[in-house]
Amino acid sequence: MHYEPPSFQAPHRVLLLAAASHGWYQAADSAARDRILVQLRRFYERWLEHGATLLGSFDDDYFLVGQPSPLHYSIYTLYEVDSIEFIPALMNSLREEVDGFRLDSCFRMEARIGRSLFLVPN
Helix, strand or coil, X not given: CCCCCCCCCCCEEEEEEEEECHHXXXXXXXXXXXXXXXXXXXXXXXXXXXXXXXXXXXXXXXXXXXXXXXXXXXXXXXXXXXXXXXXXXXXHHHHCEECCEEHHXXXXXXXXXXXXXXXXXX
């Protein structure tokens, strides 16, 4: 097997890591949680609008309740993108107030950029 050193060529893999925070767990009622989920769904839809391909998602809430601490995240989505220019603005949108709250008050998120692992078939 021949190892090819990484180059920064498209397509890129983007691993979006997320964790619910106090804002989610302390939401006043189900109506507040519904408003939060509408904004969160819209955030994920915007990835697709920017041309990202969703490769998979993973929520490890089977054996975890409350805020995650060992891994710091409990929600993962994996995208493939040809361009990464939209990602900073999209991540910043979490800080924008919509309907009286900011999504970053309910979820912590981080985007990691990489490539597919050459040892594993795509």
